[in-house]
Amino acid sequence: MCILYMADPADAQKWRDCLSTLAPELEFRQWPDIGNPAEVHYILAWEPLADIAEQFGNLRLLYAAGAGVDQFDLARLPANVSLIRLVDSSMADIMAEYVLFGVLALHREILAYQEDQRSGRWRPRPIVHASQRRVGVMGVGNLGRAALDRLQPLGFQLSGWNRSLKEVPGGHCYVGPDELEAFLGQCDILVNMLPLTPETDGILNAARLDCLPHGAGLINVGRGAHVIETALLSALDEGRMGGAILDVLVQEPPSQDNPLWKHPRVLLTPHVASDVQIEGGVAVIVENLRREREGMPLLNVVDRSKGY
Incomplete structure (x- = not known):
């Protein structure tokens, strides 16, 4: 089970370190080194791949690395894959x-x-x-x-x-x-x-x-x-x-x-009002791992009918 990081390379090590501390069971991979795509269950991305469904058949959750999700085409996202916003306090x-x-x-x-x-x-x-x-x-x-x-x-x-x-x-x-x-x-x-x-x-x-x-x-x-x-x-x-x-x-x-x-x-100002905070974003990912295991509703799932 792994998470594939497809966002700002400058922040990759911070995400890796925080996830390894709080979710050591989750292997961290950084694009383009995807390894075996069948092992990718989670993706953290700023923008999605056009053929995400074809490449990652076992993908469960797609986490948005930014505050908004309008860059994702929900119509092209498989129905069994939820888009998650990393919004925290x-x-x-x-x-x-x-x-x-x-x-x-x-x-x-x-x-x-x-x-x-x-x-x-x-x-x-x-x-x-x-x-x-x-x-x-x-x-x-x-x-x-x-x-x-x-x-x-x-x-x-x-x-x-x-x-x-x-x-x-x-x-x-x-x-x-x-x-x-x-x-x-x-x-x-x-x-x-x-x-x-x-x-x-x-x-x-x-x-x-x-x-x-x-x-x-x-x-x-x-x-x-x-x-x-x-x-x-x-x-x-x-x-x-x-x-x-x-x-x-x-x-x-x-x-x-x-x-x-x-x-x-x-x-x-240059789009700096707020952004996903790594510690807070990882906290959402860790909590959703727990909720998945226990069959509970996930946090911050995008409603496809609303687009947010």
């Missing part, structure tokens, strides 16, 4: 830190002050109390809930939008397409944490961005494809939106002529 905590930073930066108008600094302007702005600022999170899953929990003690008015009803600490959850515009209409700061699916691709288009209150800010830590970048740029240039903090883009890195690089009301 440490990953959620790191994501919540970034969201907290972004919300506070937009709340205290730090992007506008940076623009003033570059222009040599000394222009204090009125301070808005957190209790008067409405923050909405799109996608109230494990990561979204962690972000909301981190924001709640600061006193923001919180809300969420989700496919199904979820608890929002101290706030309201809007549900489904019929309530999306109402949700957006009360978001002074919008945080996108959605998974990328056919239904959410391009969800923040010009019409949806126009639903936001005048001067609203956007934090995107979901996927670049959620936001129509030309629509966002227009909203920023026309003053309808006050700023955007973007950790993900359609093209990463963006081309050098992409206007987002130098836009005065945009902060770009």
Whole structure:
């Protein structure tokens, strides 16, 4: 029984060491040295092989080495192979830190002050109390809930939008397409944490961005494809939106002529809001080994009907 590693070679030894300590019964192999493919029961990969079913007839579980799973074609994954997300509390905590930073930066108008600094302007702005600022999170899953929990003690008015009803600490959850515009209409700061699916691709288009209150800010830590970048740029240039903090883009890195690089009301970070933490990821793998042995439901299995 072995696990085949097909992710960043720079991290391979760390995964090997952690797995050998916590799951010594699981042989670690690193692509392309697959050995006997019949012995590969688990794969840890960033992107899958096109012929994964043909190569690995005894494959049981495919672990996603990144936070998202939109890079996997679920239609080509055999029905008997489950796709697993390596989401754990440490990953959620790191994501919540970034969201907290972004919300506070937009709340205290730090992007506008940076623009003033570059222009040599000394222009204090009125301070808005957190209790008067409405923050909405799109996608109230494990990561979204962690972000909301981190924001709640600061006193923001919180809300969420989700496919199904979820608890929002101290706030309201809007549900489904019929309530999306109402949700957006009360978001002074919008945080996108959605998974990328056919239904959410391009969800923040010009019409949806126009639903936001005048001067609203956007934090995107979901996927670049959620936001129509030309629509966002227009909203920023026309003053309808006050700023955007973007950790993900359609093209990463963006081309050098992409206007987002130098836009005065945009902060770009290179897809670093969060990532799978090796210790936490291994903990999920070890727990699922135990659950397999005992015939229990596995952790973090991707629902193929939803795509996440």
